[in-house]
Amino acid sequence: MSEALAELHGVSRVYRKGKEQVEVLQNLDLVIPRGDFLVIMGPSGSGKTTLLNLLGGLDRPTSGTVTVDGAEISSMSNSQLSRWRSTHVGFVFQFYNLLPVLSAQKNVELPLLLTRFGARERAERAALALDIVGLADRARHLPRELSGGQEQRVAIARAIVSDPTLLLCDEPTGDLDRDTADEILKLLQILNREHGKTIVMVTHDARAASFAARILHVDKGKLEEREAA
Numbered sequence: 655m656s657e658a659l660a661e662l663h664g665v666s667r668v669y670r671k672g673k674e675q676v677e678v679l680q681n682l683d684l685v686i687p688r689g690d691f692l693v694i695m696g697p698s699g700s701g702k703t704t705l706l707n708l709l710g711g712l713d714r715p716t717s718g719t720v721t722v723d724g725a726e727i728s729s730m731s732n733s734q735l736s737r738w739r740s741t742h743v744g745f746v747f748q749f750y751n752l753l754p755v756l757s758a759q760k761n762v763e764l765p766l767l768l769t770r771f772g773a774r775e776r777a778e779r780a781a782l783a784l785d786i787v788g789l790a791d792r793a794r795h796l797p798r799e800l801s802g803g804q805e806q807r808v809a810i811a812r813a814i815v816s817d818p819t820l821l822l823c824d825e826p827t828g829d830l831d832r833d834t835a836d837e838i839l840k841l842l843q844i845l846n847r848e849h850g851k852t853i854v855m856v857t858h859d860a861r862a863a864s865f866a867a868r869i870l871h872v873d874k875g876k877l878e879e880r881e882a883a
Contacts, residue, residue, distance in 0.1 A: 659688040659852050660709055660820065665718035666875075667704050678704050680875035681718070691846040691853045693863040696872035702856045703824055705872060709854060710743045710822045711735045723819045740768040744813030748825040750805040752797040752812075758784060759793040762812045769816065783811035786849070787841060803834035810841065814851065821845065823855040827862055839865040 662684040669676045678701040686692055686709075694702040707713035708720050711727045720728040727738060744765075752761045762780040771779065784790050787807040797805055806826065813821060823842065827835035843865055845851040855866065863869050871878045 657688050658685045659690070660684075660686040660720075660722045660854075662705075662708070662715075663719050663721075665708065665715045665720060667701070667708065667713070668716040677875055679708075679715075679872075682875075682877055684870075684877060686852065686854065688852055689846070689850055691843070691865075691867040692855070693866040693869045694854065694856045694872060695858065695860075695863055695869060698858075700872045701875055702872045706822050706824055706854060706856050709820065710745060711739050736768075740765060741816055742819040744816065744818040744821045746806075746810055746813045746821065746823040746826045748828040750797070750802075750809040752805055752808060754797050757794050757796060758789060758800065758808045758811075761797070761808055762815050765812060765816050779815050780811070783815040784808070786814065786845075787811045801834075802830055803837055806830065806834075806838050807841065810838070810845075814845065814849075819852065821851050821853045823853065825857055826855065827857070827859065832861075835859075835862065 662682050665679060665682045666677060667679040669678060694705060696702045704713060708715055709722065711730070715728055718728070719726055723742060725738065727735060730738060759777070759780050762783050763776045766776040766779060781790065781793065784793050787810050789804060789807050789811065792800060792804060800808065827838050830838060839862055842853055842855070846853050857863055868879065
């Protein structure tokens with residue numbers, strides 16, 4: 655088995671709703687091997703996006719520890735987390751969140767503005783990322799000149815441009831038609847199998863989940879693992 659890239663030990667997440675406490679995740683243990691393609695499924699409100707956010711350092715556990723690539727991110731300060739995310743995590747969401755006034759190339763370069771790279775290297779890395787997702791010929795196009803599938807490919811290029819340790823995808827095909835969704839999922843498979851990216855994806859779509867290596871179901875704060883189809 656591959657070495658562990660991410661580990662959650664005894665993780666719980668409790669939110670306050672007025673005077674009530676809502677326990678979304680309950681004492682979870684999870685190991686994600688390096689090179690895994692894991693899907694998280696579950697009913698609305700089950701905690702699957704919370705789990706994704708904990709792995710990406712966007713949220714903190716109420717108790718327990720989250721470790722990614724040897725770093726215990728659950729104990730980092732906000733500034734440390736911000737620096738850590740800029741080099742270790744790529745995010746892909748249902749909505750592409752591209753800046754409409756910037757070209758595909760410039761949208762992909764955005765995460766690199768937080769790094770030490772100069773303008774030339776940022777441009778080179780963005781061009782490579784666009785080539786990987788099959789959009790080298792669309793680098794100068796604005797988002798409005800692209801299809802929905804192309805916009806999501808730009809968003810994926812933006813997520814991988816810093817060569818992150820972990821790629822986190824939250825319903826990445828939720829706004830796409832079936833054929834376009836399948837193209838995006840096949841691209842994620844390529845990133846996993848040929849480029850070695852470790853991917854964790856949240857989805858409610860069983861067909862989308864079938865593209866992954868493992869499926870994890872979250873319900874009532876607990877985890878249940880099932881084999882992918």
